[in-house]
Amino acid sequence: MALFRKPSLKITxxxxxVIMLTVVLQKMYTxxxxxxxxxxxxxxxxxxxxxxDNVTRGFKPRxxxxxxxxxxxxxxxxGHFIIPPDNILEALPINVVDCxxxxxxxxxxxxxxxxxxxxxxNDGWNICEDGCYKPNKNTSTWxxxxxxxxxxxxxxxxxxxxxxxxxxxxxxxxxxxxxxIPKDAxxxxxxxxxxxxxxxxxKRRSNDRDVFILxxxxxxxxxxxxxxxxxxxxxxxxxxxxxxxSDSQTGIKYLxxxxxxxxxxxxxxxxxxxxxxxxxxxxxxxxxxxxVYLDMIYHACKEDTVGGSQYIYNNKDMEDLRExxxxxxxxxxxxxxxxxxxxxxLRDISESNTNxxxxLRKISxxxxxxxxxxxxxxxxxxxxxxxI
Numbered sequence: 001m002a003l004f005r006k007p008s009l010k011i012t013x014x015x016x017x018v019i020m021l022t023v024v025l026q027k028m029y030t031x032x033x034x035x036x037x038x039x040x041x042x043x044x045x046x047x048x049x050x051x052x053d054n055v056t057r058g059f060k061p062r063x064x065x066x067x068x069x070x071x072x073x074x075x076x077x078x079g080h081f082i083i084p085p086d087n088i089l090e091a092l093p094i095n096v097v098d099c100x101x102x103x104x105x106x107x108x109x110x111x112x113x114x115x116x117x118x119x120x121x122n123d124g125w126n127i128c129e130d131g132c133y134k135p136n137k138n139t140s141t142w143x144x145x146x147x148x149x150x151x152x153x154x155x156x157x158x159x160x161x162x163x164x165x166x167x168x169x170x171x172x173x174x175x176x177x178x179x180x181i182p183k184d185a186x187x188x189x190x191x192x193x194x195x196x197x198x199x200x201x202x203k204r205r206s207n208d209r210d211v212f213i214l215x216x217x218x219x220x221x222x223x224x225x226x227x228x229x230x231x232x233x234x235x236x237x238x239x240x241x242x243x244x245x246s247d248s249q250t251g252i253k254y255l256x257x258x259x260x261x262x263x264x265x266x267x268x269x270x271x272x273x274x275x276x277x278x279x280x281x282x283x284x285x286x287x288x289x290x291x292v293y294l295d296m297i298y299h300a301c302k303e304d305t306v307g308g309s310q311y312i313y314n315n316k317d318m319e320d321l322r323e324x325x326x327x328x329x330x331x332x333x334x335x336x337x338x339x340x341x342x343x344x345x346l347r348d349i350s351e352s353n354t355n356x357x358x359x360l361r362k363i364s365x366x367x368x369x370x371x372x373x374x375x376x377x378x379x380x381x382x383x384x385x386x387x388i
Contacts (some may be wrong), residue, residue, distance in 0.1 A: 064099065067099035067100075067102055067103050070095060070096055070099040071096060071099045071100050071103060074100060080107070080109070081100070081103045081104055081107060083100065083104060083258050083259075083261060083262040083265070086259070089255060089258060089259075090255065094250070094254075097254040097255070097258070098252075098254060098285075098288065100254075100258065101252065101254050101257055101258060102288065104258065104261055105243070105257075105261070105274060105276075105292045105294065106274055106276070106292075107271070107274075108271055108272060108273070108274065109265075109270040109271045109272070110270035110271065110272040110296075110297055110299070111272065112128040112130050112133070112272040112273065112297065113130055114128070114129040114130055115127070115128055115129070115272070115273060115295075116129055116159070118152050118155035118156050118159070119149060119151045119152025119153075119154075119155050120148075120151055120152065123145075123147045123148070123149060123152070123215065124152055125149070125152045125156070125213055125240055126240060126273055126293075126295040127156070127211065127238065128238060128272060128295070128297050131301065132301035132302070133237060133238060133297055133301070134160075135156075135160040135162050135209070135211065136160070136162075136209065137161060137162065138207050138209055139160065139162045139207075139209045139210055139211065139237075140162060140163050140164075140165065140205065140206065140207075140210045140211075141153075141156055141162060141163070141164040141165065141210065141211045141212075141213065142165050142167075142202055142210060142211070142212050142213070142236075143164060143165065143166045143167060143212075143213045143214075143215075144167050144168065144169055144180065144213070144214050144215075144216060144223060145166070145167075145168060145213065145214070145215040145216060146168055146169070146215065146216050146217050146219070147215055147217075149166060149213075149215070150166075150183075150184075152164075153166055163186070164186065165182075165186060165187060165188050166182070166183040166184060166186065166187065167180045167181060167182055167183060167187055167188070167198075168180075168181050168183055169181075169195075169216050169219055169223050170192065171219065171222065177194050177195055177196060177226070178194075178195045178219075178222060178223055178226055179192045179193065179194060179195070180192070180193050180194070180195055180198040181193075188201055188202065189201075195223075195226050195230070196226075196230060199226075199227070199230040199231075199232045200230075202232060202235070203231070203232065203234075203235050206235035206236070207235075208235050208236075208237065208302045209237050209302060210235060210236050210237060210238075211236065211237065211238040211239075211240070212227075212232065212233065212236045212238070212239050212240070213239075213240045213241075214227065214239075214240070214241040214242070215240075215241070215242040216244075217242075217244050218244055218246055220241070220242070220243050220244045220245060221245055221253060221256050221260075224241065224243075224260050225260070228260070228263055228264075228267075233264070233267055233269070234267065236298070237297065237298050237302055238295075238296065238297050238298070239264070239269050239295075239296040239297075240293070240294070240295045240296070241293075241294050241296075242277070242291060242292070242293050242294075243257060243260075243291070243292050243294060244280065244290055244291045245257040245290055246280065246290040246291075247290075251282040251283070251284055251285065251288065251290060252282070252288065252290045264296065268298050268299045268300070269296040269297065269298060269299070270296055270297060270298075270299050271294055271295070271296050272295055272296065272297055273293075273294075273295040274292060274293065274294055274295075275292070275293040276289045276291070276292050276293075277289055277291035277292060277293065279291070
């Protein structure tokens with residue numbers, strides 16, 4: 001009895017007892033937990049034999065409204081959705097193509113910390129102002145639209161003091177090429193011009209820091225095809241397009257939309273802002289709309305004009321070298337180069353990467369008179385074909 005009168009000995013005995021009880025309880029719980037897991041696995045295997053469609057690959061919602069499972073196979077290693085080639089795309093069921101369209105048009109691919117809205121609430125323009133993407137005195141804005149965007153152009157001129165060339169498309173029956181008509185005296189030509197001639201003049205004047213805006217409603221499929229075919233986007237730093245692929249039968253021309261988006265990604269553009277337009281909501285599916293505003297930036301900064309010429313860094317080695325020589329300014333603690341989320345199967349349009357000696361691509365930046373030209377004057381000035 002004398003041993004238990006010492007407080008230190010009592011505490012020691014209690015401590016040892018607690019440890020022993022804890023060990024015994026852990027062993028009992030482990031055995032119980034293993035038995036429960038084993039029972040659940042047996043039940044799951046039994047259900048899979050009876051109803052394989054309900055239990056395979058875990059969670060499978062009845063109505064995949066947000067496309068959680070339908071297009072899971074079209075993710076790359078980073079978990080981002082990709083648009084498959086045409087041979088696969090054309091063979092997909094309509095529900096899979098619908099989900100792919102929904103996820104691609106609502107997924108952000110690039111980070112823009114400062115986005116400025118110009119013009120009206122409904123038909124305004126978004127411009128990314130991060131670092132090198134911010135328009136400067138050398139930037140021009142080229143617009144083809146069917147809406148009233150005069151206020152948008154005034155806002156751009158007020159904030160950046162840049163030229164905005166506004167035009168509207170015109171498609172005549174029986175013709176294969178769209179006409180471009182100036183909206184005001186600031187148009188590129190004084191009269192209606194074929195799209196090919198108009199795009200050649202835009203490329204001649206562009207300095208690779210320009211902005212291209214397309215809002216042509218139901219003519220999206222036609223006009224965007226001509227924009228891509230003429231190589232007009234290779235001279236642009238930012239692209240804003242309001243897509244509208246309405247179709248009377250399916251509601252949306254999914255294949256046309258996805259093909260165009262895949263081409264834009266291959267050229268080098270990434271979506272930094274997406275806004276669905278619910279006035280174009282589908283009658284058969286209230287969760288989908290055929291009109292979406294997509295704002296994009298080029299995946300890498302294009303250097304400003306220096307000494308009459310412009311240099312574009314085309315590979316990672318040159319970017320690393322430039323970072324060592326002159327650290328880029330930061331915005332909100334980030335580099336002036338926009339943060340791009342890596343995506344798979346996206347092709348860099350630069351052909352100089354295939355040749356290790358062509359680390360820099362030099363593009364002439366000669367000053368050009370902004371006076372309006374006629375088609376006859378343009379033919380005299382450009383007798384030699386341009387290399388696109």
